[in-house]
Amino acid sequence: MRTALYTPLGVTLGILFVFQGLFAVHAAEPSCQFQKQIEELAIKKKLSGSDSLTRIREELTVRKNLLRDIIDCATREAETLKEKLSMLTLYDQDTARAQTRLADELSKTISFYGRERVRINDVGLRASQDTARSIREWRRGNYASLADQTVNFIIWANNQDLMKTAERRLAELHGTVKTVKLSESEDIGTLVKKAREHLTAALSENERARKTFIDDALRGARNPSLSLASIKSSLQSLAETYQTFFDLRKLLKE
Amino acid sequence: MDLYDLLKKLQTIEPNRDYTETSRRVVLSTPRVAKLSPFRILFRALESSAAVLVASMLVLIFFGGFSVLRILTPGAPSKTFDPLTLRAEAEAIDIQIQLANLNYVEPTEGETNPLATLLAMPTTTTSVAPPETITTENIRPEVAEQAKDLGLIRDNAPDEATPPEHLVGVDEALDLLFE
Amino acid sequence: MLDGEHRIIKSAVRGEASAFGLLYDHYQPKIYRFVLIKVGQREDAEDLTHQVFINAWQNVYNYRSLGFPFSSWLYQIARNLVIDHYRTRKADLPIHAIDPDSFATVASAHFSVEHAMDMERVTRAIQRLKAEYQDVILMRFVEELSLKETARALEKSEGAVKLLQHRAVKELKTLLA
Numbered sequence: 001m002r003t004a005l006y007t008p009l010g011v012t013l014g015i016l017f018v019f020q021g022l023f024a025v026h027a028a029e030p031s032c033q034f035q036k037q038i039e040e041l042a043i044k045k046k047l048s049g050s051d052s053l054t055r056i057r058e059e060l061t062v063r064k065n066l067l068r069d070i071i072d073c074a075t076r077e078a079e080t081l082k083e084k085l086s087m088l089t090l091y092d093q094d095t096a097r098a099q100t101r102l103a104d105e106l107s108k109t110i111s112f113y114g115r116e117r118v119r120i121n122d123v124g125l126r127a128s129q130d131t132a133r134s135i136r137e138w139r140r141g142n143y144a145s146l147a148d149q150t151v152n153f154i155i156w157a158n159n160q161d162l163m164k165t166a167e168r169r170l171a172e173l174h175g176t177v178k179t180v181k182l183s184e185s186e187d188i189g190t191l192v193k194k195a196r197e198h199l200t201a202a203l204s205e206n207e208r209a210r211k212t213f214i215d216d217a218l219r220g221a222r223n224p225s226l227s228l229a230s231i232k233s234s235l236q237s238l239a240e241t242y243q244t245f246f247d248l249r250k251l252l253k254e
Numbered sequence: 255m256d257l258y259d260l261l262k263k264l265q266t267i268e269p270n271r272d273y274t275e276t277s278r279r280v281v282l283s284t285p286r287v288a289k290l291s292p293f294r295i296l297f298r299a300l301e302s303s304a305a306v307l308v309a310s311m312l313v314l315i316f317f318g319g320f321s322v323l324r325i326l327t328p329g330a331p332s333k334t335f336d337p338l339t340l341r342a343e344a345e346a347i348d349i350q351i352q353l354a355n356l357n358y359v360e361p362t363e364g365e366t367n368p369l370a371t372l373l374a375m376p377t378t379t380t381s382v383a384p385p386e387t388i389t390t391e392n393i394r395p396e397v398a399e400q401a402k403d404l405g406l407i408r409d410n411a412p413d414e415a416t417p418p419e420h421l422v423g424v425d426e427a428l429d430l431l432f433e
Numbered sequence: 434m435l436d437g438e439h440r441i442i443k444s445a446v447r448g449e450a451s452a453f454g455l456l457y458d459h460y461q462p463k464i465y466r467f468v469l470i471k472v473g474q475r476e477d478a479e480d481l482t483h484q485v486f487i488n489a490w491q492n493v494y495n496y497r498s499l500g501f502p503f504s505s506w507l508y509q510i511a512r513n514l515v516i517d518h519y520r521t522r523k524a525d526l527p528i529h530a531i532d533p534d535s536f537a538t539v540a541s542a543h544f545s546v547e548h549a550m551d552m553e554r555v556t557r558a559i560q561r562l563k564a565e566y567q568d569v570i571l572m573r574f575v576e577e578l579s580l581k582e583t584a585r586a587l588e589k590s591e592g593a594v595k596l597l598q599h600r601a602v603k604e605l606k607t608l609l610a
Contacts, residue, residue, distance in 0.1 A: 034427040041430075063431065070431075074424050075579065077405050079434075084403060086436040103436050114577055118258065121599055132431035139425060151357050151404045155350060162347055169343075228357060235351045242344045249337065257606060260555045261574040263548060269465040269479065277483045278457055281490055282450045 032073035037066045056125060063128045067120050071135070075113045078143070081150050082106040088157045095157075095210060098217035102150050109143055148224035149216070156209050156231050163206055163234075166241055170199055173248070191248045198241040205234035352397045356406040434504070435459045442503055445493050453490055460504065461486065464511050467571050470556055471515050471564075481518060485511045504578060505585035512568060512586070558608040566601035573598055 044059045085103050090096045116135055123131055177192055209230035216222055393401065401407045422430070435441060435455065444452030464485050469478035488510050496506060559567055568587060572578045584591045 032423060033421055034424075035422040038422050038427060038430055066427065066431065070424055070427050072580070077424070080403060081405065082434075082436075083439070086438070087440070100436070110579075111577060114579065115258070117580075118574065121602070129432045132428045136425060136428035136432065139428070147405060148357060151406065154404060155353055155357065159350055162343070162350065165343055228354065232351070232354050235347060235354060238347050239344070239351065242340065242347060245340055246344075249340070257555075257602070257609065258574060260551055261570065263552060264466065264470065264555070264575045267466045267469060268462050269482065270475075273479050274461060277479070277486070278454065278461070281457060281483070281486045282454055284487055284490060 032077075034066060034070065037062065037069065041066065060125050060128065063125070064120050064123070067128060067132060068117060070132075071113050071117045071120075074135075074139070074143075075110055075117075077147075078106050078109045078113070081147060081154075082110070084154055085150060088154065090157060094214045094217075098213040099153065099157075101217040102146070102153060105146050106150065109146065112138065145222045145224055149213075149222045149227065152209075152224055152227045152231060153213055156206075156213070156227070159206065159231065159235065159238075162238060163203060166199055166202070166238055169245060170195055170241075173245075187251060188248065191244055191251065195241050195244040195248070198237050198244060202234045202237035202241060205230045205237060209234065349394070349397050349400070352393060353400060353404070353406065356393075356397075356401050357404075434502070438503060442493075442496065446496060448494070453493060456489075456503065457486055460507055463504075463576050464507055467508065467576060468511055468515060470559055470571055470575070471567055472518065473556070473560055477518065481511070481514050484514055488514075501585050502582045505582045508568075508572060508578075508582075508586035509588070512564075516564070554609060558605055561608055562601060562604060565597060566604060569594060569597045569601050570605060 041059065041062045044055065044062050082103055085099060085106070088099060090099055113135075116131060120128065120131060173192060173195065177188065209227050212223055212227040212230060216227075393407070398407065438456075441452045441455050445456060461482065465478060465482040468481045468485070469475065472478055472481065485507060489507060496503065559570060562570065565587070569583060572583045572586060573580075578586070580591050580594060584594045587594060587597075589597070
């Protein structure tokens with residue numbers, strides 16, 4: 001038995017055990033929850049007994065630290081999305097261009113946060129409030145739709161393999177049904193037709209989503225609710241295609 | 255001009271093109287001297303053992319493949335409908351549906367959306383709600399992991415005693431900061 | 434960061450020159466800029482930048498991300514080479530003895546007449562900072578590295594970098610006043 005430890009299999013397992021720790025281990029990021037700091041800020045604001053200058057200075061320090069942490073969190077959020085986006089493999093130039101455009105917008109976001117973070121160093125109390133407001137408004141007016149669009153794009157890209165698999169399944173099914181002359185059965189014929197219709201609908205909505213991304217990229221626009229609606233619709237039709245496959249399977253077993 | 259603007263302008267400094275081309279060519283054609291560290295020896299062993307494993311599998315598939323496939327998929331009609339594979343594919347679709355549902359998108363001002371009613375109708379029984387109220391507790395682990403990565407949901411507070419409605423994320427904190 | 438950088442780095446670590454070429458294309462201008470502003474001489478900057486990438490290519494198989502960005506690794510190599518460059522220079526001149534025209538070269542070679550004077554002032558002022566201050570100013574405000582990337586490159590904690598940054602900016606403003 002001892003000799004088993006020295007076999008290549010044993011060495012391989014040992015190597016795998018060692019290597020699992022070596023590649024791209026990211027330390028756990030701090031949670032992006034700020035309730036404790038907000039509470040601390042509230043306490044500083046209410047402090048009595050210290051002179052107003054001290055109180056203001058302490059409040060300002062807490063505000064600045066909180067703003068920095070918020071920006072770090074927001075930056076990480078954008079960086080993660082950008083990384084997820086970069087890991088997608090796309091096979092046509094138009095969607096690749098849409099991907100690049102989203103990545104560029106996320107880069108601009110990250111730069112914006114970087115600039116705001118630097119500005120915090122020199123702000124006073126009023127200016128720190130203004131900074132918070134401007135970041136919030138910018139996120140609402142700009143980043144929210146960018147993040148939505150990027151997430152939609154990632155979900156859509158990951159759907160493509162599912163679409164191809166379903167197409168392959170349907171093609172196999174056609175072949176099988178023809179080969180064993182199962183098409184003569186009315187029930188099976190109906191179900192096969194139903195599967196084809198559902199899949200056609202899925203592919204059509206999938207293509208509509210793709211066109212939305214491409215058009216948006218060309219026009220510099222963002223329509224996340226439009227692309228999401230098409231994505232959901234295509235997934236719904238894909239789910240119905242598979243439901244039909246399950247029904248067919250049940251019928252074939254009988 | 256603001257100091258930061260001045261510093262930013264320094265970004266326009268670029269190396270000479272001819273220099274860059276020559277340097278790049280030389281760098282990439284420089285032979286690498288592979289130092290044999292213990293890790294590299296082990297890595298090479300791993301690569302070669304993995305290669306042996308893959309080669310063995312290919313041999314099995316090519317020479318024993320047909321018979322293996324027949325064992326796995328008896329009978330032509332059921333070949334396409336191997337239940338485990340179908341179920342796995344259906345689950346993958348379900349995961350995508352749940353992720354799409356989690357990506358609650360408020361239509362922006364001026365955006366005309368003829369499919370808005372579709373958005374309002376969840377494709378599964380999972381409710382479509384703004385992410386602030388959705389936590390990792392009420393969705394499948396594999397969906398939760400991807401959703402966290404995409405920023406669709408947040409982790410529960412490290413202090414489990416904090417109820418979800420008291421969680422203060424980025425946007426809530428910013429709102430509180432300019433009050 | 435380069436799009437798809439993790440995959441590209443993995444390929445480069447495996448020895449694919451084309452993958453390292455992509456990293457070279459992305460980072461070489463940044464490293465050149467960083468080095469040029471520090472050393473003030475174009476030829477020296479070209480030699481040093483070239484050496485950074487020779488070293489990086491030779492040692493990329495040793496690179497492990499582990500939360501350590503690739504950019505930070507390159508900047509670390511660049512910083513060390515610049516330090517060695519100053520140590521081995523035969524005429525180790527104090528800063529005020531260096532020909533001021535060498536700074537003007539940086540500015541006039543890269544900017545329009547309108548901006549050259551401002552740029553010359555700022556590059557001279559950066560040159561007069563101590564090395565650590567130069568590094569943090571260049572990394573944070575010119576190359577726009579994140580706090581984490583800068584901290585890794587300078588082998589300091591993020592808190593220490595924040596403090597360094599604050600002091601560096603303060604001193605730079607004083608020099609420019």
